[in-house]
Amino acid sequence: MSIYLNNAATSWPKPHIVPQAMYDFMVNSGANLARGTAAKRDLGTMDLVLNCRELLAEFFHSYEDADPRYVTFTSNITESLNIVLKGYLKPGMKVLTSSMEHNASMRPLRRLEQKGVHITVLPCDMEGVLSLRDLDKVLKEDSFDLMIITHASNVCGTVQDISGIARLCREAGVPLVVDSAQTAGVLPIHVSDLGLAALCFTGHKGLMGPQGTGGIIWKPDFAEKVEWFIEGGTGSFSHLELQPDSMPDKFEAGTPNLPGIAGLRAALQWLVKEGPEKIHARETQLGLRFIEGVKKIPGVILAGKQTMEGRLPVFPLNFTGRDHAIVAAELVERAGIETRPGLHCAPVAHKTLGTDGMGGALRISIGYFNTEKDIDCCLETLASILSEPLKA
Ligand SMILES: Cc1ncc(COP(=O)(O)O)c(C=O)c1O
Incomplete structure (x- = not known):
């Protein structure tokens, strides 16, 4: 038992259609992404990946001007957070965060601190709540280049007032990045209404997808300011020896987790229905x-x-x-x-x-x-x- x-x-467990979709992809399709002859199987993979990007953009209410190219696939939210934080923050920049963060953001932040990024950790109360009054005060006293916060704590489940935090960040002109590991699929997240610079998500928790999936929903002008993290083959612009700047290739070098994306798509379809x-x-x-x-x-x-x-x-x-x-x-x-x-x-x-x-x-x-x-x-x-x- x-x-x-x-x-x-x-x-x-996961909804049954999730492992089924992964199995079907591997047994009946299985072509790589943009690395074939545009045969039926190649087109099937392209369709799967594009459709999953579209579903994610819709599910998280991405920006109207953001086409699905501004959805990046990663292997988990840890990779998503590393891409955003290490690609955006430069020595001398100032970043705000809270005292309820997971090591997925705290460790990259502390590494960046060693390279000259200034980190302010706002203390939360004994219930894990970040006070909007404290945030407002700090935003008025100093200028910041970025704020990163977890939507809900993986330790005690406390959900932050993300609308209030996003409003204060918008008023102060500070780009806001959200770690939605515990909330994606369970609580509504409206990326464009909140005005998020980037929403980082993982596929295997509330989204009900398989392990090894995750991603980023970008605000287009913020994505332009972030440097790529991994460089390599993208199945596109093969004549270039430098990583292409265009989305979604910029952040997606190497073969993606295609069975994982098949499972994640099935999970999203299940979530929307349920x-x-x-x-x-x-x-x-x-x-x-x-x-x-x-x-x-x-x-x-x-x-x-x-x-x-x-x-x-x-x-x-x-x-x-x-x-x-x-x-x-x-x-x-x-x-x-x-x-x-x-x-x-x-x-x-x-x-x-x-x-x-x-x-x-x-x-x-x-x-x-x-x-x-x-x-x-x-x-x-x-x-x-x-x-x-x-x-x-
Ligand atoms: C709040 C939070 N952030 C980040 C992570 C890291 O997730 P992953 O291991 O999928 O990258 C977790 C996982 O427990 C989490 O709960």
């Missing part, structure tokens, strides 16, 4: 069942928000007198319950929540395919573990 409660790491609102409502309902239950168990310490308001169903737990990693191992052993202990690649977020001194937390993250039975089993198993006497 297995109960999967680690959806913040990657969503599982409806992200329905998915979010269901996950919130299960989250409510969990949070109400877990707060009644003696010895549980829940960090971050204490209700379901303004959050995703991602819960960081610690336990009086017990190591959370041992509890995590017990959950697997007793009932096959899969969670994730530790720091979740976000040490700065744990510092903000006050859980860094405990080595992080046991993270329970609920997904669309979980059931009430899964939640109840997890609560019962937790209660049973915690009711046992502490070992001396």
Whole structure:
């Protein structure tokens, strides 16, 4: 028996049409992109990739003047963030971020800092919320070249007021980049209304696609200012020994993950049909069942928000007198319950929540395919573990 409660790491299971589309691509088609003779199979691959770009541009409400060329495919959001941050920020530039970021942006930022980029990390409160008042103040006191923020925390599920943050950045003329790893596919993200410079996404979490997929939705004039990260063959402009400047080739050297793109396209089709609102409502309902239950168990310490308001169903737990990693191992052993202990690649977020001194937390993250039975089993198993006497 297995109960999967680690959806913040990657969503599982996937809708059946996702692996089916990947299998179909590999068995029945399988041609490379723009590296053939324009035979039927080559055209099929071109059609797949263009159609997936179109679906992504539509799904995230990209800019009207942005054709699908301004959708870049990457292998994951980590690559997307590296492309944007390392391609845009130059020594002497100033960047704003928050104290709830994942290492996917914090590590490139700290590397850039060593090269002379100035980083300001705005502290969030104990619930992981960035205060708009603090942001407004800092934007008025200094000038910045970029702001990068995660839409929702992978540690505690706190969702930032992205509309408010985007408004303040627009007023201050600061390009805003959003890490949507935890929200894409679950919460609406309107790239053009928000005026984002770049939306970075990963395919394998809320978007329900396969691992190894991700991307960037660009504001066209921002994309022009970003330098390419990887250079090589693009299947186009082969007479040039330099990387072409034109989109989408500029950021897509090398053969893309075509089976992954086939799976991601199927996942997007499934998402549009199912409806992200329905998915979010269901996950919130299960989250409510969990949070109400877990707060009644003696010895549980829940960090971050204490209700379901303004959050995703991602819960960081610690336990009086017990190591959370041992509890995590017990959950697997007793009932096959899969969670994730530790720091979740976000040490700065744990510092903000006050859980860094405990080595992080046991993270329970609920997904669309979980059931009430899964939640109840997890609560019962937790209660049973915690009711046992502490070992001396
Ligand atoms: C907020 C956030 N950003 C970035 C990432 C990195 O995602 P990936 O490993 O798909 O690049 C994650 C993954 O957990 C995340 O939760």
